[in-house]
Amino acid sequence: MGAKRLAGRQRGVTLADVALLAQVSEITVSRILRNHGPIGADTRERVMAAVRETGYVPNRLAGGLASSGSKLVGVIVPSLTNIVFPEVLGGIRSALEGTGFQAVIAVSDYDLDTEQELIASLLAWKPEAMVIAGLDHTDMARAMLVGSGVRIAEVMEIDSQPIDLAVGLSHRQAGFDTGQYLLGRGYRRFGYVGHDWTSDHRARLRHDGLVAALGEAKVELVETCRFEGPSSIGAGRDMLAQILARRRDLDVVVFSNDDMATGGVFHCLGAGIKPKQDLALFGFNGLDVGQALPTPLSTVRSNRFLIGKTAIEKLLGQRERPETREIIDTGYEIITGATA
Amino acid sequence: MGAKRLAGRQRGVTLADVALLAQVSEITVSRILRNHGPIGADTRERVMAAVRETGYVPNRLAGGLASSGSKLVGVIVPSLTNIVFPEVLGGIRSALEGTGFQAVIAVSDYDLDTEQELIASLLAWKPEAMVIAGLDHTDMARAMLVGSGVRIAEVMEIDSQPIDLAVGLSHRQAGFDTGQYLLGRGYRRFGYVGHDWTSDHRARLRHDGLVAALGEAKVELVETCRFEGPSSIGAGRDMLAQILARRRDLDVVVFSNDDMATGGVFHCLGAGIKPKQDLALFGFNGLDVGQALPTPLSTVRSNRFLIGKTAIEKLLGQRERPETREIIDTGYEIITGATA
DNA sequence: CCGCCAAATGACAGCGCTAACATAAACGCC
DNA sequence: GGCGTTTATGTTAGCGCTGTCATTTGGCGG
Numbered sequence: 001m002g003a004k005r006l007a008g009r010q011r012g013v014t015l016a017d018v019a020l021l022a023q024v025s026e027i028t029v030s031r032i033l034r035n036h037g038p039i040g041a042d043t044r045e046r047v048m049a050a051v052r053e054t055g056y057v058p059n060r061l062a063g064g065l066a067s068s069g070s071k072l073v074g075v076i077v078p079s080l081t082n083i084v085f086p087e088v089l090g091g092i093r094s095a096l097e098g099t100g101f102q103a104v105i106a107v108s109d110y111d112l113d114t115e116q117e118l119i120a121s122l123l124a125w126k127p128e129a130m131v132i133a134g135l136d137h138t139d140m141a142r143a144m145l146v147g148s149g150v151r152i153a154e155v156m157e158i159d160s161q162p163i164d165l166a167v168g169l170s171h172r173q174a175g176f177d178t179g180q181y182l183l184g185r186g187y188r189r190f191g192y193v194g195h196d197w198t199s200d201h202r203a204r205l206r207h208d209g210l211v212a213a214l215g216e217a218k219v220e221l222v223e224t225c226r227f228e229g230p231s232s233i234g235a236g237r238d239m240l241a242q243i244l245a246r247r248r249d250l251d252v253v254v255f256s257n258d259d260m261a262t263g264g265v266f267h268c269l270g271a272g273i274k275p276k277q278d279l280a281l282f283g284f285n286g287l288d289v290g291q292a293l294p295t296p297l298s299t300v301r302s303n304r305f306l307i308g309k310t311a312i313e314k315l316l317g318q319r320e321r322p323e324t325r326e327i328i329d330t331g332y333e334i335i336t337g338a339t340a
Numbered sequence: 341m342g343a344k345r346l347a348g349r350q351r352g353v354t355l356a357d358v359a360l361l362a363q364v365s366e367i368t369v370s371r372i373l374r375n376h377g378p379i380g381a382d383t384r385e386r387v388m389a390a391v392r393e394t395g396y397v398p399n400r401l402a403g404g405l406a407s408s409g410s411k412l413v414g415v416i417v418p419s420l421t422n423i424v425f426p427e428v429l430g431g432i433r434s435a436l437e438g439t440g441f442q443a444v445i446a447v448s449d450y451d452l453d454t455e456q457e458l459i460a461s462l463l464a465w466k467p468e469a470m471v472i473a474g475l476d477h478t479d480m481a482r483a484m485l486v487g488s489g490v491r492i493a494e495v496m497e498i499d500s501q502p503i504d505l506a507v508g509l510s511h512r513q514a515g516f517d518t519g520q521y522l523l524g525r526g527y528r529r530f531g532y533v534g535h536d537w538t539s540d541h542r543a544r545l546r547h548d549g550l551v552a553a554l555g556e557a558k559v560e561l562v563e564t565c566r567f568e569g570p571s572s573i574g575a576g577r578d579m580l581a582q583i584l585a586r587r588r589d590l591d592v593v594v595f596s597n598d599d600m601a602t603g604g605v606f607h608c609l610g611a612g613i614k615p616k617q618d619l620a621l622f623g624f625n626g627l628d629v630g631q632a633l634p635t636p637l638s639t640v641r642s643n644r645f646l647i648g649k650t651a652i653e654k655l656l657g658q659r660e661r662p663e664t665r666e667i668i669d670t671g672y673e674i675i676t677g678a679t680a
Numbered sequence: 681c682c683g684c685c686a687a688a689t690g691a692c693a694g695c696g697c698t699a700a701c702a703t704a705a706a707c708g709c710c
Numbered sequence: 711g712g713c714g715t716t717t718a719t720g721t722t723a724g725c726g727c728t729g730t731c732a733t734t735t736g737g738c739g740g
Contacts, residue, residue: 688733705719
């Protein structure tokens with residue numbers, strides 16, 4: 001009659017239920033489930049049977065609260081539809097595998113205020129570490145991160161100072177090397193096709209690096225075309241059409257990334273322009289789509305998977321926020337391809 | 341001396357700290373932060389100031405435990421690199437916006453055992469609802485889901501019976517309609533290029549639907565080529581080359597999806613085959629990449645964003661697991677394109 | 681056969697929060 | 711002006727688990 005808990009499943013199976021069935025105390029069950037401390041073989045057997053019988057699922061909220069350790073890693077990326085971020089997540093997943101940690105992914109939509117809200121929201125889950133794409137945050141966001149004491153990795157770029165740890169590549173340098181590579185190939189009449197860089201700040205860094213390299217050789221970007229929106233294949237196609245309508249004498253067009261550049265190749269294919277021969281095209285990222293083109297895209301390969309993997313390995317390898325900043329350069333390489 | 345908690349930040353700011361500073365009880369702070377119950381204007385002011393001053397971040401683990409409601413939605417998708425799933429997640433995010441719910445995303449890698457583990461792991465967070473791609477699960481997984489009492493939506497396909505709610509489209513029907521469409525256009529010598537369907541079970545459904553439609557018209561699939569691995573543009577390109585090497589007389593090739601079909605178009609472009617004129621190509625999904633091609637892909641548009649959005653809206657609209665199953669057909673449409 | 685140690689188990693408090701029930705003022709209303 | 715009623719706040723008792731101490735048992739050397 002005085003049942004402490006209504007019959008059956010209403011409130012869910014708890015440790016207490018399992019302990020009762022297995023004739024041991026709750027803490028013993030808890031220890032067995034976490035492989036913690038010495039346990040008699042028969043007891044373990046009995047408890048595991050009870051777990052199976054009851055279909056017990058531990059409550060991580062309670063566990064995390066009691067042990068003040070959630071086994072969560074917060075991740076904030078600006079987008080999931082831009083394939084580079086899922087690839088970073090792939091690296092994160094691979095490094096998390098078998099560690100008992102679980103990633104919580106949030107998407108900021110390239111908006112720093114949204115990012116700030118997400119940081120607050122994720123910190124509320126008491127993650128043990130946090131990975132955030134980019135080095136650029138609101139002051140408030142930075143303060144919350146520092147104040148939380150959580151280990152932070154900022155990934156993708158290493159062009160400015162991180163809070164603790166940055167893992168990625170120098171986009172400015174990548175842009176610069178792109179310029180040098182193309183100059184070395186003899187191109188002199190440069191066009192640039194980009195997308196909205198108020199949101200994609202790294203695209204701007206690459207652009208600036210490119211301009212710097214050209215400047216050193218006294219070469220100018222003769223025409224620039226920027227799409228006011230996120231990068232996409234369609235935008236790349238349209239923008240190339242547009243820039244070519246303005247200047248017919250370009251010998252190379254550098255795109256803000258591979259999506260845009262792939263669109264550029266599509267425009268060429270449709271308009272009967274032979275890539276490289278008539279007009280050289282250059283991208284950034286080394287995406288599959290670009291490499292599968294009839295004329296594989298000349299581009300820069302960024303190691304997205306490695307970035308995610310490295311960030312997590314580094315974070316889980318330390319128990320506290322580190323004293324000193326660290327910057328890990330995962331590098332990049334120019335893919336020669338067939339378009340430049 | 342007898343400080344209950346070490347000075348400063350060591351253990352983090354709690355409700356108690358804020359309450360103390362604002363000269364109110366903890367519950368008042370809690371209520372204010374959740375907009376719950378009537379609050380005096382001056383009290384609210386005072387408390388909010390204290391929150392700001394202390395930099396208080398609520399502990400959701402504790403909150404969820406106390407209220408047995410985590411404000412989490414678990415999501416399991418087979419992949420993030422296949423762009424259709426990020427698009428579903430986009431719909432989920434959009435529906436979750438402003439509800440205070442947070443999605444926890446897990447990736448099963450097209451493996452049902454992994455999926456089962458993920459389900460266990462996500463249920464441990466006591467989510468209020470769960471979205472899972474696909475209707476196919478291990479018995480154990482299904483049992484856990486049912487036993488948990490959590491509201492479940494199974495998304496993408498509606499070709500068999502869901503646990504509670506299915507949101508998606510009939511892939512078999514889509515395949516069937518593809519067949520009818522192509523027959524109606526006069527094609528008779530069909531080839532099929534696919535990818536590994538032990539993992540991508542929906543691709544197989546579309547294939548079966550296609551074969552059924554052809555069967556009704558006494559037309560046969562004269563050649564089939566399947567890549568033993570996940571779909572990709574590169575695989576599509578290679579497989580089309582392969583199937584054409586075997587049969588030169590095909591007049592249409594149906595691909596398992598747009599990635600594969602895009603690869604097919606690339607092969608054609610490289611080999612001087614004119615899409616539609618020399619060989620018709622047909623995909624599935626209606627991805628941007630296919631539509632941006634010089635010859636926009638003829639394909640079937642699946643409404644990924646809508647699927648995610650609908651699933652969440654439906655789940656959050658109910659407070660309990662429903663008594664009756666429901667199937668929501670988000671439909672699809674054939675895009676005529678320029679390749680078939 | 682005693683004392684001592686390690687192995688195995690348990691009791692208890694408390695993590696930080698919130699539901700549910702008080703309580704205490706302030707406000708009409710006839 | 712007594713009574714119900716709102717509006718604002720507080721008290722109490724957990725949510726389900728785990729850290730920190732006991733406590734119990736058996737083994738074993740002397």
